[in-house]
Amino acid sequence: MPPRAPRRLAAETTIAWDVDDVLNDLMRAWFDEAFRREHPETTATYDSLTHNPPHEVLGIGLGAYLESLDAFRAKRQMTLAPDEAVLNWFARRGDEYRHIAVTATPLRNAHRSAAWVLQHFGRWIRTVTILPSARDGEQLPIYDATKVDALCRLRDVAVLIDDTPKNMHGIERAGAVGILVPRPWNGLSGGIDAALAQLDARLDA
Numbered sequence: 436m437p438p439r440a441p442r443r444l445a446a447e448t449t450i451a452w453d454v455d456d457v458l459n460d461l462m463r464a465w466f467d468e469a470f471r472r473e474h475p476e477t478t479a480t481y482d483s484l485t486h487n488p489p490h491e492v493l494g495i496g497l498g499a500y501l502e503s504l505d506a507f508r509a510k511r512q513m514t515l516a517p518d519e520a521v522l523n524w525f526a527r528r529g530d531e532y533r534h535i536a537v538t539a540t541p542l543r544n545a546h547r548s549a550a551w552v553l554q555h556f557g558r559w560i561r562t563v564t565i566l567p568s569a570r571d572g573e574q575l576p577i578y579d580a581t582k583v584d585a586l587c588r589l590r591d592v593a594v595l596i597d598d599t600p601k602n603m604h605g606i607e608r609a610g611a612v613g614i615l616v617p618r619p620w621n622g623l624s625g626g627i628d629a630a631l632a633q634l635d636a637r638l639d640a
């Protein structure tokens with residue numbers, strides 16, 4: 436059988452994917468496996484995390500939250516399951532477009548995040564852009580203040596899929612499409628399936 440001809444890109448369109456809470460379910464995993472274990476008395480639920488960072492909702496300090504989250508990332512980032520609905524979307528339509536990952540994560544975790552993305556999504560995602568999250572005692576060069584600033588330097592990024600409303604406003608001001616993944620802290624409901632349906636609708640419009 437002759438080799439299958441590479442499928443033409445529908446357009447030179449690049450879709451930018453946030454990593455944490457989009458390609459994976461980091462906050463839910465941290466909340467269930469770390470926070471609830473460290474605070475067995477808590478009455479909070481994942482759905483009650485109406486802010487991100489959620490430290491005030493959880494009654495802890497920002498420093499304690501970041502310390503717990505960073506320790507969890509060190510232990511579990513590499514073994515987090517990729518979101519199945521997103522993987523199915525890539526299997527169905529991934530080869531129609533180009534893709535990059537863009538993530539704000541502490542530099543000390545960046546190598547894990549990039550390796551995780553390439554391990555699970557490397558068939559389609561060939562570029563990982565990191566914006567180091569600020570951490571006490573760490574002074575790093577700042578090339579881009581926001582994800583949108585970083586994306587504006589890349590050609591043809593047409594869509595950003597992310598769970599942070601602030602990034603939606605920025606990407607839309609930059610003339611691209613923002614798709615907000617419903618999470619408790621952004622007030623949308625429907626989960627990742629709703630975001631993927633919206634993505635299909637925008638791509639097929």
Ligand SMILES: [Mg+2]
Pocket residue numbers: 453454455456457597598599
């Ligand atoms: Mg995120």
